[in-house]
Amino acid sequence: MSLPRRAFVSSLLGGAAVAATPGLAARAQTWAEAAPFGREWADMKWRRGVENQRIADLGDGTFLNPIVSGDRPDPSILKDGDDYYMTFSSFESVPGLHIWRSRDLVNWRPLTAALTKNIGSVWAPELCKHDGRYFIYIPARFPEYRSNYVIWADRIEGPWSEPIDLKLPVHIDPGHIVGEDGKRYLFLHRGDRVRLSDDGLSTDGDVEHVYTPRRFPSEWVVEGFGQEGPKLLRRGEYFYMITALGGTAGPPTGHMVIAARSRSIHGPWEDCPHNPIVRTTSAAEKWWSRGHATLVEGPDGSWWMVYHGYENAYWTLGRQTLLDPIEWTDDGWFRARGGDLSKPIAKPSGGEALTPGMALSDDFSTDKYGIQWSFYSAGPDEAARLERREGALIMQGKGAAPSDCSPLTFVCGDLAYEMEVEIEIDPGVTAGLILFYDKALYAGLGFDAARFVTHQYGIERGRPGHSHGRKVHLRLTNAYNIVTLHTSGDGRTWTKFDRQMEVSGYNNNVRGGFMMLRPGLYAAGQGAARFRNFRYRAL
Template sequence: MTISRRDALTGALAGSAVALGPGSAVAAPLAGSATAPEWKRGFDNQRIADLGDGRFLNPLIAGDRPDPAILKDGADYYMTFSTFDSYPGLTIWHSRDLINWQPREAALRRNIGSVWAVSLEKHAGRYFLYIPVKAQPNSIFVIHADTIDGPWSDPIDLKLHDHIDPCHAVGEDGSRWLFLSGGDRIRLAEDGLSTAGPVEHVYDPWRYPDDWDVEGFSPEGPKIHRHGDWFYMLTAVGGTAGPPTGHMVIAARSRSIHGPWEQHPANPLVRTTSLDERWWSRGHASLVEAPDKSWWAVYHGYENGLWTLGRQTLLDPVQWTEDGWFRMMGGDLSQPLPKPRGGQALPHGMALSDDFSTLRLGAKWNFFRPAPDEASRARVEDGALLLQGRGTAPVDSSPLLLTAGDPSYMFECDIEIAPGGTAGLLLFYDDKLYCGLGFDEARFVTHQYGLERGRPANPHGRRMRMRVVNRHHIVSYHLSGDGGRSWSRFDRGMEVSGYHHNVRGGFLMLRPGLYAAGPGEARFRDFRFRAL
């Protein structure tokens, strides 16, 4: 990074943290802070990082995009994220400038468990994804493909039951390794599809002071990068959620992939130190080189007061120092930063509105914890999504969900049910914590706190248009029996700021979606989404 870029960063970082105000497109400042500019808006009015003036404003990708695994492949950049119980999973995102990203295809189609922090790599012309899963038992799988869009192979179980967060690395001698949580590693066979030795402990992570507020030591998310004469290992410690000051980035280096590892003298390199900061619990960092040869760190964090959005992807400029170390330059990431130069800017993100001319399972819609035959429930026909009912309520219906990255938004849809069926719209964290509104041909059903509650009469029969408004955690429902020409407000509302990991666990986010239960197919038409 050049001195001129550092000077530009110093000027951009004037001011301190801010938090978002309810329903506002502009970030509202906390006491004593500078006002951040308005985000630019993209598809469906969703906020995007690129400000269009040579700067960007985090988040890089809004909404629940945790544990980013990034790969530079020539002029292309690919990235994927933990997708947990959502399938198809591990959607590959593509960029050419490191700022604007588009989703492509999902790499993982078969449910093998809850997918945690993966490693995305390219070696000898082949792409690899090393995938830790929480299942019975826990393990780490590998899939591979000859092109980034697949087809990807069936998952191969490496039978590593006591570790998470693998990172593929190649040594100076050409040996292949998986570095694992806890400072461990295991050798891989030459083809990368099996292990070739025992797990060994190779690194004792740096330890923070005892009086810091953290969730736990939890050394995880190792990322190995070779730069110059050194191998660098970035690790997360302090716990992923819990206290906002817990999660942090530390680093070590070694001349050899075999160690010994020397701790960075400035650890931790990234840590939230005040509840007033915009970004909490920052960690799981990777290094990446931009098109202009500058260096950056990609990691995740929670937005101040918005745990419901999950861990969002952040981008932090990196400066290499004369002694062969590096430091993060983005401060608390509350202010715009200069973009890296070069590369083609693709349109960022995607529309969440859907006319159902096609069904984008994986890139847009995901089933929650699907059965092996779940995809057969959904098809499109004449501009409608036909979803076969399953179960009796959202708890056992495997709803279809989206990832929305704005603090306030609305979504609506025309819904028609089969005789005896039930369908509706949801805000869904998991099968034990959700809210929403559904209906059968005689009555509504209100979903609150993951339970089915009131059953008022339904005057509209088997077809109506429904709308959900989530305005900074205040939720309202609206109904139309004439296709959206006139609306009435449903006499139930919710406040959902507690629908998040620190209440329920699971590391998920509150997601908009739809469900169908009972006999027959529900027909969904003209799904519209708009950030507010």
């Protein structure tokens, strides 16, 4: 049974803590009122980890999806002995291709960023291991050039090589497999395939078409046919190809997972009679647009699918990583057992539960660039804009606004959160806190030496002047896509800013690009901004 909203939020935060913290009771009421009307509170049953962030492991032998929250789409997972590694699409964020590690498939923590060079928007990579060496195959696109690349490393932690251009300009979503002939192949979207050289660093032959899946019913409401994301597995006498259909976003019922199999890597490929293996069938479900799956064996020999999905009503969080149990059937196919993934699921047994996630607050005493922080659309020398000194992150200004200054952003996965920072600016600089989708769509608050500047819909507006000079404390609260802003001269006495925002439309279905609304910092203009005591807390 649902609690009244204020009572629920108070209980979530702890009634005593609400009563004892100045202003927190009023803010709890604001957060509660901001929640979408009529929502069930079942989605608030996650355990809370560092900074109150939600974590999947419920501590009772079960977990609640997502296993990695926030914008972690197109997951590519590798089982390597007792370890699991996973990476995701990173789009325009540099450093990108963050690799996460787990030992039980449920608890994940970041390890490193494998890609430090901007090669364009990075979509649907493939992480694999062959002959003791790690590889990531990377589709990437600039507006004027697109291709697929490969990077490699002898240790998962790196160092990772420079990207090598495979000169595949029209394909995305590579899936690596070794055939019964001992040769290496990349399967690509649209049912195409290309053979690789033995070292995996170049192609060996032409792209060829090898698979056309059976069409789904025309009355299904989908974004498009969208044959994408082939992932290959060899098990027993069969090769299995797991493919995404229906389009990545658009209608919630669009994306789906299908399977095909063959006794040879060269086909013919037989469609699973039970397709689709997974599909969101109603917008009332907890997880929308579920697809882009990879099969993986758990530490106890059980089998699972890892794929992504949008959280109902929260397109702004991007596609999040989901874990779904499967079972192999007597006819050599498999089926999903997790249902719509709205309820807790028994964890795989065995393995080790690592401490999940990471703290997103930053006192700037250590370097979290490439683990937490990434630039949007970074230039070749973007990292030179940053310096840590005496408890401050010093960021050189660039451009005139968030649209052209390459903001420094991070991924978070909470439905409601608050962040604060102290900012001191040089003359000629504008800096602030933002929620950034891309260069045309962002929201937040900045300031220069004389005035505040609001950012809404990707538009800047000068606001009334302030009396704080060149040092201001800013607080941004995003509670269920309702944004409120506070300012302070000393970090103790806060004034609510007179502009609030609703940001649920800052998402792919409005703007395209498949990304999330990322929290971040920006500095524009000539000179530097000094950021101190960045604090994040999920609500």
